[in-house]
Amino acid sequence: MLCLVSLFLSPAIQAKEKIAVGVYEYPPFFALEEQQSRGVIPDLLRLLNQAQDKVEFTLYITTARRRYKDFQDGKFDMLLFESLDWGWRGYPLDASITFFTGGEVWVALASLDRDQRYFTQFEGKRLIGVLGYHYGFAGLDANPDSLRQRFGMQLVDSQDKVIGLLLQKRADMGLVANSFINRYLYLHPELKSTLLISQSFDQQYQHGALLRRGAKIEIHWLNGVFTELQQSQQLQRLWRKHHLLAAHQAK
Template identity: 35%
Template sequence: MVLKCLPIQMAHSLALAFGMIWLAPVWATQEVRVGAAHFPPYAVRPERGGGTGLLSQLLNALNLLQSDYRFVLVPSSIPRRQRDFEQGRVDMMMFENPAWGWQALSYNAVDMGLEDAEVFVAKQQPDRQQSYFDDLDGKRLALFSGYHYAFAGFNPGPTFLTDTFNATLTYSHESNLLMVQRGRVDIALITRSNLTDLLRHDPQAKSEVMVSERIDQVYRHFALLRPEAPIQGQHFARMLQQLRENGQLVAIFAPYKIAVVAVEPF
């Protein structure tokens, strides 16, 4: 005997099926692609894979905090990151600042409440004082290629930096510090968090270099979200606030002398 569905039963079944289809995306975890450019200690050679750097630690904390979104790391680079963002290859860039070449792009900025700094480093000399850092004229500089420095008017152009400031450009703070130790350059500019990490692992270098009290710039870190990103700015700001309140931001960033500060409500 063949059983036939009554019309009302069939309508109910179809309505239930369509309802499940419409509800499925609401239940699904949404993926948020976070761009990672080499910026130690925040992101360390992301193109090589592995979960090194503070960004990976932060993404892990965000993923453990909730299940609505899954934050995944997408390798990028300092010169390519704006193009990846504009073309939608990534949804978000963290540890950024709107002044670092983002002026022509559309984004939603979230203050991460994290502050770092760029400092000057020179070789320790018996008669050398902090006044050594007051004037950069005539001094050989080691800079990280692609960085925006305040003393240079935030112009990252390689030709401009080499011609105007007698700068050597590299992709390694470690190499720049080594050039200072060996006398190949007079001053290197190094991100304070990265310098903290380098000196922690090389006690000899700590006794050989002098760190400036002068600060080139303070990094106030922002997360920049594409307007079409799966997550809205206020939702991401709320997650960061939860990590701030439960102490995880301090646990991740304080060991690198990155200040965790209060932010205005989004």
């Protein structure tokens, strides 16, 4: 029956072009859990696919470090929640309009003798971050050897592990996305008094999409779709669904 149905699909539907979107472990934006893609990006792709019938957006799973080579090899044509400043200058990419503002904050264990001044001094502290991520305090340098040599920074493969090692007292200060810690504290409200979070950002960024020049769609068309999703409040509902904006807001 399925084969018979496909015979009667219109040529326009059958010929719909696919746009591969590169994603890597970056909760709450993307995570692979029990072989299922979860997070803001899979939900946003569903909104993009529902909002138009020109192309179909699909996921291409890569890693934070491998994404540059995979892009060069033509494995995908678009990224979401990405910045040109994260190593993409010089690549044939156009940036879309901004649809989400984010940043990264420092986290440490709370104690009676610690306040916001704790985050102003790095010397003698065990720093921890995520492999392949770009950090403001290091001049957006994501090279793991450089981060280890310059700052003694320990690098792990997820933001969850950053928090886990802080809770185990195996690190002193860690960097996570503000959106991540907002969702984390929503899921673990009992830890709100356990964690001290910086009130200022390590870096701030204007999130949008990066699209390969010469792709099957153009950046102005993509901007139009994002604008429609913003004006209809669908993006704002998506941010609220994933608890990106609530618990903690740095400046």
